[in-house]
Amino acid sequence: MRSFLLTACMAGSTIAYDSLFAWKSAPIAETRTLDELHAAALTEGGVINLWSGGDEPAQQNQLKTAFEARFPGMTLNVTVDVSKYHAGRIDRQLNEGKLQIDATVLQTVQDFPRWAQQGVLLNYKPVNFDLIDPSYRDSFAAWYGVYIINWSTLTNPSKLAAGTQLPVEWDDFLRPEFKDKLVVTYPNDDDAVLFAFDLIMQQYGIEWFESFLKQNPFWVRGTETPGTIVRQQNSTYAVAIPSSLNRPSAPLNATRPTTGQFAAWPQTGAIFKDAPHPESAKLLFNYYVSNEFQELRTSGGSWSVRTDIATPAGVQQLSNMSTVNTAAFGRFMADRARVERLKFYFESVIGPAQGLSPLVDGV
Known part of the structure; x- marks a missing residue:
């Protein structure tokens, strides 16, 4: 009977070919x-x-x-x-x-x-x-x-007070002039964003993230969405995290940290x-x-x-x-248990990702 059940289970599913041998x-x-x-x-x-x-x-x-x-x-x-x-x-x-x-x-x-x-x-x-x-x-x-x-930070200086120094290092985002100005992709919705936050917090600790939350960032789905919002004239958000643009058109400006780790x-x-x-x-x-x-x-x-x-x-x-x-991301992604634990941590703090898929939301 046991042999019959095993054969029946195998017949009812497709078993992927294993090329090991x-x-x-x-x-x-x-x-x-x-x-x-x-x-x-x-x-x-x-x-x-x-x-x-x-x-x-x-x-x-x-x-x-x-x-x-x-x-x-x-x-x-x-x-x-x-x-x-x-x-x-x-x-x-x-x-x-x-x-x-x-x-x-x-x-x-x-x-x-x-x-x-x-x-x-x-x-x-x-x-x-x-x-x-x-x-x-x-x-x-x-x-x-x-x-x-590779990711940079995209800033729209026209939405900041004249003479504001643009953020470069991760501690710069904690400055008072960037409160209510940050639009950020959920790290618990995108593994590469999760990797970016993990790099920052490995370097600066959880204290950095706790201070970052006090800046009241606007969390969004999709890695292009922050840049789209920063460009919008009817939006007051001035800083997009992350951005794939390295050489944006004026008046936008892209920066990468010179002492902090960043994702690529x-x-x-x-x-x-x-x-x-x-x-x-x-x-x-x-x-x-x-x-x-x-x-x-x-x-x-x-x-x-x-x-x-x-x-x-x-x-x-x-x-x-x-x-x-640039090789570190592969090692990060391979450790799925750690990735899942990190996602649950961020979700417990900022909540589950909200909103439609960026592929259909029209933003």
């Missing part, structure tokens, strides 16, 4: 040019379906526009949603054997080693793979960072082994790590995942900075 993970090393890959992608229909992590529908518009302009005839169908939601949907598709997407680029970096272990990722080295920082890539090319996200990490991607459009996915990932795309990213003031791409003008090299560790 398969071992043969030697990656395919790409040798074709972008133009040759483009031609191959067109033969399979010229379409790629990408799920990308984010919290505003337009966040990947620059990628879509640049990719489709560079490769005529290609259509990049990119769906933006919060990474933790994308990951769950991907797991369901994999479990049901109904994969609809070709590739994904997500903030939930802890999911990629798991998917690699399940044997569902394509071990594939795009051209320039070996130039990606080794700490950002899987040894057998199942996954790798495709661009760096490689947004990580992979192609699925059973991708419906494998050649198109390979074209996209070769474009991701190409000089063209990496220099497009650095022109905005961020760093490249490649070690040979020049640091943007006016920005320190990562190797010379003691205030950021």
Whole structure:
């Protein structure tokens, strides 16, 4: 009877393939040019379906526009949603054997080693793979960072008293002139924001956070929402935490601490082994790590995942900075028990995240 029940349970569910003892993970090393890959992608229909992590529908518009302009005839169908939601949907598709997407680029970096272990990722080295920082890539090319996200603080000086010194270090946000001026993403709703707060409090202690709460910050969902509110003329909020802008247009100003730790990490991607459009996915990932795309990213003031791409003008090299560790985020995300305990702590203090998803709230 016990054997029958075990067999019945196994028959009623899909068990993910475990590649632990398969071992043969030697990656395919790409040798074709972008133009040759483009031609191959067109033969399979010229379409790629990408799920990308984010919290505003337009966040990947620059990628879509640049990719489709560079490769005529290609259509990049990119769906933006919060990474933790994308990951769950991907797991369901994999479990049901109904994969609809070709590739994904997500903030939930802890999911990629798991998917690699399940044997569902394509071990594939795009051209320039070996130039990606080794700490950002899987040894057998199942996954790798495709661009760096780093956060700054966005300030609108026009909403502050004339001559106000802009906040730079984390203690600056505790100054009286910033009371009722801060708009901040819930740390218990976004793991990267949670990581940012953890970095601050590891350095300055819980006392910093208790003083920060006395500034009456306006808590919101989504990492783009603070910047949107700070831009609004009918809003009195002047300081957005966090912001992905490094070189905003006037009158906005972006700052990063010079002694305090701040969050930056490689947004990580992979192609699925059973991708419906494998050649198109390979074209996209070769474009991701190409000089063209990496220099497009650095022109905005961020760093490249490649070690040979020049640091943007006016920005320190990562190797010379003691205030950021781009590999630390992956270790943080892998410790899910600690992440959950931190989320519960913040939720107990500031309450659960309120409001609609930033993807549909219209802000």
